[in-house]
Amino acid sequence: MIRTFRLVPADSTRKKASVTIKVFAEQISQPLRTAVVVIQSRTTGKSERFAVLNGILERTFLTPDELSIEISADGYKSVRRIMTIAVSPQGNRYEVDAELDPVPIVLTVMAVDNQTKQLIRDAHFTISGKTGKTTLLLTTDSTTGLAKTNLPGRGVYQLTSSATGYGNFTKSIRLDSAQSEARVMLTPEPVPDVSKVQALPEAVVTSTLSPSVDTVSAKPVGRGLIRTPTLRMPPVTSAALILPEKGKSVLLNSIYFEQSSAVLRPESTPQLNQLYDMLVRNPSTRIEIRGHTDNQGDFDANVQLSRDRCQAVVDYLAGKGIQKDRLKGVGRGPIDPVAPNNNEENRKKNRRVEFTTL
Template structure:
């Protein structure tokens, strides 16, 4: 007969229980450390950090897009949850770099880096030449442009129909522009190109000027872009030093029959000036009105004026502003050829901003397309 045995249950250890997967995941989440993303921007190579770069980051988790300035070419972002990012790094005057990154979060604390190397964006330059007397496009002008280190000089021939030349240049900087045309003096000037979209209008002086005012005209290059505009003119001693009135001195009213009373700050329309359609080229019918304005300026040598160009609201806003400014510049060029000092004249393009009639029909739109001058 088998003997009974007493069991001491207190000595038996309980076997460990298997924990649910959800519990393990919960522990993992509690132990996860933040992940760090570092974005760096360089100009061409990693030895040149970009101080003015911008990073645009789109989060798939939130659906939001944020922009960040990269101080000294560097940005750090901390992520506490996983995400998928679309990153775009850009800088003015440089190409844009894109990258998609998956950000994971773990107990180890992950680090991610994106080194964005940006190449200089090409400058798209449009060049044309005009006659300094008539402001008409010279279709047979030829151009050369050079200046960037190690770059071959470009020989540019304009389109026979428009007289325009369009070319790509390797990047921003100072270039040497030369122009020549049959019957005109050669032109050479250094121009600074700062914007991706730039224009250069060259004014050529005929070799045999018909009058003294034309003979004294100086060649110039007008360089324009979306953000900058400046004029480079050969240095010359002015024949007459124009006194500048203090701002607190009131300009007396000037009476001249074509324009009526002229007072400081009052906009006076030039009613009889005409341009080619959608163009800054002055038509000959404008000469009489502009000659009268030149007479007023000659009779009042201390007077300074601002020419304001206006358009209707048809078409692209930026192009309208540019057209209105270029038309004012064409008027200034005409007055300078009549002996008026350029320092007394200022061109402002207002585009469709200051309409004087609703743009509801062609008659009203015609009223809005105008050039005015204001004594400043």
């Protein structure tokens, strides 16, 4: 028996609807490529799960329905959309734009003595994002010895820690879970060896100093002071900062940052502490910290970087107890060069931090 087959053209009047789902991370310019979409029909109760490819998912429906659409991704808050679709011969088109917010990270930080393994309860922490745009100052709870904060989302952060009697420590931490913990091991600073202490000879100080500021006993002699012999540890690596005249800028030439970042490097600590000591000795003094860059790169980005670096200095001083209303940070970017930006040596001079009294 011979069978005959006939091709039937597709029904061009068949009704349908298409739904396009686009998934973004925080803002519409950042497609999220690893999301999952669950579509449930409220008519039939049937649900299907789909992986999003390249931030977009397209589905076709042949019958009208009311859909529940749940969109989720690891590390982000899920969203749900309810929509009613109708079908037509022309093919109705629907589009869903979903912007997912990151799940905030709850970070707990603690500092531990590297030798005794005991919690350090007076530690301070500074944490900033990898771009340096977000800088937070954390102080431990004196009861628990822990510091807690909420961070905007997963990623790599720079964590700097300090405590009295310990050296500063900076490290990068990657935070991936909603509840994260960072433990910092601090090493005690070495105790001076008094057997190596030597006496200073008598010396005449040619500038007038306040006895309350000087670290040795002194008596007035004309316009200066004669200091009596005292003891100190050799060698002297740097002199204490002296309060300048109002409006006069003082260069802080030993403050260093990570490249293109507002993260302070550990070798900045001695001069930061000098600035702190000066403010302690002069409790009524207010200062303005000014940051400068060279003229390489984007102008606005340079100004923002100089602002962030000033804020990092302010945060360090505030973390050691200086009231914030005594500190002002001003980012000047490349506006005030001290040398032509025509070679690397001169550009290095223009990348600087200064302070002046207010």
